[in-house]
Amino acid sequence: YKGDDLREVFFNDQQRPWIFFKRTLYWLIVFLATKLFTEINDKYSPGVFIDFLTGKYRQAKNESRIVMFIDLKDSTPIAEKLGHEDYFGFIREFIRMISLAIIDHKGLIYQYVGDEIVVSWLSNKKNCKKALATVVDARKNIQKRSEWFRRKYDIVPEFRVGIHEGDVTIGEIGIVKKDLAMSGDTMNTSARIRSACNELNHKFLVSKEFVDCAALQTMHAEWLGDFELKGKSESVALYSLKI
16 A cells, blocks of 8 residues: 555544454454464474374374483583572573574474483484584584673583484373473483493594484594493493584
């Protein structure tokens, strides 16, 4: 509409208040529905809410997935130094930097547990590259924000990563608060690999299964040996990522 036409439409609506009210109500409902969908989608991680609506995981399914555990390095001494209030702000910003990288590379954020983030992708070579790119970009995000962390907390966060590839069972759980749950040996192994970072003094550790899935060459991943991890009856071949 041109200026005169817009004024005419507006004044006509004023003369017909019912039409004006219906239009206002319509756009208010659209706004609220969009806002609600966005909030729920963010709550469950991008894409998960659609899976709930379609009932994709109402019946538990077995899937082959890449599972990544990420957590803050030296979290206990940092918490002691900062105190619980400043530590909460520190963790919130740390998780935001990591989450932005995960979202950029279409990772499914399974859960946040304190300073830990659990992420997964369906298993294929393309998604293996996305997992690797997530680690690289998460580190870049923190480096870009390093001066802010240094000024505010006098600490620049570092993180550890454990990645494994294998079968998981995934499905809906809960009655009052529904959520997606993943279980299986792959989850446990991924967590143990992440825990091994401290023992082996490496930040980014992955399993042989992930190395094979990603088709990584020796220039990208260094074989460290076979290790007995807590809760595992068989030793696990571990590699350190060169990134």
